[in-house]
Amino acid sequence: MTTATVKKIVGTNITSPKGFKAAGMHCGIKHKKKDLALLVSDVPASVAGVFTTNAIQAAPIKVTKDVVYHTQKMQAIIVNSGNANACTGKQGLLDAQAMQQLAADKLQIDASLIGVASTGVIGEVMKLAPIIQGLPNLTPKADLESAIDFAQAILTTDTVMKNTQYSTVIDGKEIIIAGTAKGSGMIEPNMATMLGFITTDANIESAELQQALSYVTDITFNAITVDGDTSTNDTVIVMANGLAGNESLTPQHPEWQNFVDALHVVAQDLAKAIAKDGEGATKLIEVEVKGAVNDEEARKIAKTVVGSPLVKTAVFGCDANWGRIIAAVGYSGATVDVDAITIQIGGTTMVENGEPVAFSEEKLIDILKQQEVKIDVSVGAGEGHGHAWGCDLTYDYVQINASYRS
Amino acid sequence: MTTATVKKIVGTNITSPKGFKAAGMHCGIKHKKKDLALLVSDVPASVAGVFTTNAIQAAPIKVTKDVVYHTQKMQAIIVNSGNANACTGKQGLLDAQAMQQLAADKLQIDASLIGVASTGVIGEVMKLAPIIQGLPNLTPKADLESAIDFAQAILTTDTVMKNTQYSTVIDGKEIIIAGTAKGSGMIEPNMATMLGFITTDANIESAELQQALSYVTDITFNAITVDGDTSTNDTVIVMANGLAGNESLTPQHPEWQNFVDALHVVAQDLAKAIAKDGEGATKLIEVEVKGAVNDEEARKIAKTVVGSPLVKTAVFGCDANWGRIIAAVGYSGATVDVDAITIQIGGTTMVENGEPVAFSEEKLIDILKQQEVKIDVSVGAGEGHGHAWGCDLTYDYVQINASYRS
Numbered sequence: 103m104t105t106a107t108v109k110k111i112v113g114t115n116i117t118s119p120k121g122f123k124a125a126g127m128h129c130g131i132k133h134k135k136k137d138l139a140l141l142v143s144d145v146p147a148s149v150a151g152v153f154t155t156n157a158i159q160a161a162p163i164k165v166t167k168d169v170v171y172h173t174q175k176m177q178a179i180i181v182n183s184g185n186a187n188a189c190t191g192k193q194g195l196l197d198a199q200a201m202q203q204l205a206a207d208k209l210q211i212d213a214s215l216i217g218v219a220s221t222g223v224i225g226e227v228m229k230l231a232p233i234i235q236g237l238p239n240l241t242p243k244a245d246l247e248s249a250i251d252f253a254q255a256i257l258t259t260d261t262v263m264k265n266t267q268y269s270t271v272i273d274g275k276e277i278i279i280a281g282t283a284k285g286s287g288m289i290e291p292n293m294a295t296m297l298g299f300i301t302t303d304a305n306i307e308s309a310e311l312q313q314a315l316s317y318v319t320d321i322t323f324n325a326i327t328v329d330g331d332t333s334t335n336d337t338v339i340v341m342a343n344g345l346a347g348n349e350s351l352t353p354q355h356p357e358w359q360n361f362v363d364a365l366h367v368v369a370q371d372l373a374k375a376i377a378k379d380g381e382g383a384t385k386l387i388e389v390e391v392k393g394a395v396n397d398e399e400a401r402k403i404a405k406t407v408v409g410s411p412l413v414k415t416a417v418f419g420c421d422a423n424w425g426r427i428i429a430a431v432g433y434s435g436a437t438v439d440v441d442a443i444t445i446q447i448g449g450t451t452m453v454e455n456g457e458p459v460a461f462s463e464e465k466l467i468d469i470l471k472q473q474e475v476k477i478d479v480s481v482g483a484g485e486g487h488g489h490a491w492g493c494d495l496t497y498d499y500v501q502i503n504a505s506y507r508s
Numbered sequence: 509m510t511t512a513t514v515k516k517i518v519g520t521n522i523t524s525p526k527g528f529k530a531a532g533m534h535c536g537i538k539h540k541k542k543d544l545a546l547l548v549s550d551v552p553a554s555v556a557g558v559f560t561t562n563a564i565q566a567a568p569i570k571v572t573k574d575v576v577y578h579t580q581k582m583q584a585i586i587v588n589s590g591n592a593n594a595c596t597g598k599q600g601l602l603d604a605q606a607m608q609q610l611a612a613d614k615l616q617i618d619a620s621l622i623g624v625a626s627t628g629v630i631g632e633v634m635k636l637a638p639i640i641q642g643l644p645n646l647t648p649k650a651d652l653e654s655a656i657d658f659a660q661a662i663l664t665t666d667t668v669m670k671n672t673q674y675s676t677v678i679d680g681k682e683i684i685i686a687g688t689a690k691g692s693g694m695i696e697p698n699m700a701t702m703l704g705f706i707t708t709d710a711n712i713e714s715a716e717l718q719q720a721l722s723y724v725t726d727i728t729f730n731a732i733t734v735d736g737d738t739s740t741n742d743t744v745i746v747m748a749n750g751l752a753g754n755e756s757l758t759p760q761h762p763e764w765q766n767f768v769d770a771l772h773v774v775a776q777d778l779a780k781a782i783a784k785d786g787e788g789a790t791k792l793i794e795v796e797v798k799g800a801v802n803d804e805e806a807r808k809i810a811k812t813v814v815g816s817p818l819v820k821t822a823v824f825g826c827d828a829n830w831g832r833i834i835a836a837v838g839y840s841g842a843t844v845d846v847d848a849i850t851i852q853i854g855g856t857t858m859v860e861n862g863e864p865v866a867f868s869e870e871k872l873i874d875i876l877k878q879q880e881v882k883i884d885v886s887v888g889a890g891e892g893h894g895h896a897w898g899c900d901l902t903y904d905y906v907q908i909n910a911s912y913r914s
Contacts (some may be wrong), residue, residue: 500906
């Protein structure tokens, strides 16, 4: 994917694009860990967003959608972890609006330009007091330390930060796209307790930014699954402040694809990092499907396989149980030619044209012991091609989720 | 459900209906446990069947479908556990046909009247030698011991047998319907590594029997889920040999509903027993949904809630985390009125009209410690009503499935 014109930047810093500042701190929503964060652009930025498809949408989703769809510009976003402010009724909406106003007052920016994102426990009323007390001590800066503070303050059960950044060149100007994300449970297709924040100094209008983000989301964030649960709070926001000084990007721009490619790899890195850090996970599982009727069906098969609890536990146990893979292919609902199915794990063929193939169990155990396991499936029904990412299902997933609130 | 005219019979015996004999033994497909079984009627019986909807169907499914759909009578069924004979290519079909012929030779019944069912590991070629050697020692009898042998021989990771029986009266004759089932993983909607065998001495043609079974399956076997994985081998077979001597049952018969009610409770008992014995489960979870647009959507919501890994782990951990329940309602895809949602756990209201309600955590922990946990959800969108059953997600599920083949 990384083409000659899209380059990974070593180091990870959501404030790398020109004109972005960040901050994160512990204000007291959680017991000890950082739980409050701000991301600010020097100037109002073009904005695009994708949000949970869950019918139950948390209050901050409503507030932020209003910024993305009505203001169509965003200059800052305030984020808290520890409380999702979801299913909190009318009070929840008032609280999310209050967070927006508190950030507006602090930053001296109009509230209509400020997004709100929350993640954590569902159904508990927000405590605003810690936020009110904490905000004066939250000072957005453009340095690496502040970017890390932000990346840490948005985490819940995550075990690691998820950051990435790439550069590309458009109109002879260097463009940087950087992203940070959180999420490790309730991760499934259409977003889930997943927050993603992507900053870029590219010059692009909000409509075109939304077009690029929607395309990229389908093949990245929507292609990961941890447990099939879709959250009430999922949000990915891209802010593009234009400070790189390129000509405004549209699909007609000769270097449009550079921008989309760079956004793609940023989103893919974040999505894979979320899947790999799935609650209790020890391994990243990647499923690549070829030969489906179309790309959409290929992704559907890939997601069904990577989401199967039986496949996930087999990978955890280093058991080359391809029967569970083929069973998942079969119940995916996609069109397949049963007599043309081929399955490989880590490059070793286990099923060819629908029939079992002898393989070395020892070799497979070695393959399954790796931290990243690749499953290739070909279904002989067409030219469709797609990927999905997930993780193994472990004792720790159960442990983490049997006691989340306690 | 049990009406005055449908009575539960104490004791459990698939050979209780007149003219049925059963047998089960260890023949050597598994290391130690029973793995080969026969169920026989004295006379050819009317037959109905429901089968997995997985695109990948095991060889015995093909053989048994032929009996149900073409012969339209069944007199016996041969069952093995330990090997699913699924994804075994052309050899698998030859092996399933060979099992049918072996049973035909032993019982002196035409092969076209004999069904075949297999459950166990996918993708390993059947070993016929143990079956050939074991069959002469398998002697179907009508006694309780033989019925228990049958019920045990069809199990895989199950920890308990699943048996039930009811009686009703039609045309002044006592009719008995008895059932036995297996299944504890790969359990999801449309059947899954689930085998069910139901016997009755009722007099009913195959077409009417199929009509009753299809109706009942939707609200029982298709309303349970353990892990969302649909197997390649699921089969429920009902054999009705007519020896009770009632007038042939049709929907026009004044006592038709008695028969359907009795079949319903037999199927529901077996379905709940399978859910309760889900791999690693410590608790049966029942979700009842009211107020959906229609019954189908109500069952869809119920199944989404009971299938959510986060709800399942919360119940395991005795955590009254209703946020996960409402999130699952939200992503079920069904129409709901967010401001009318009401949620109860064990009769205690936690959400009313979409807003959290204060409740006693201590009381809820006591409720969640029970072996059966009832979740009631009302979604305010209509008159639809439905149930689903599942189980909690535990360390033992992971342990069982991380090492199934080893």
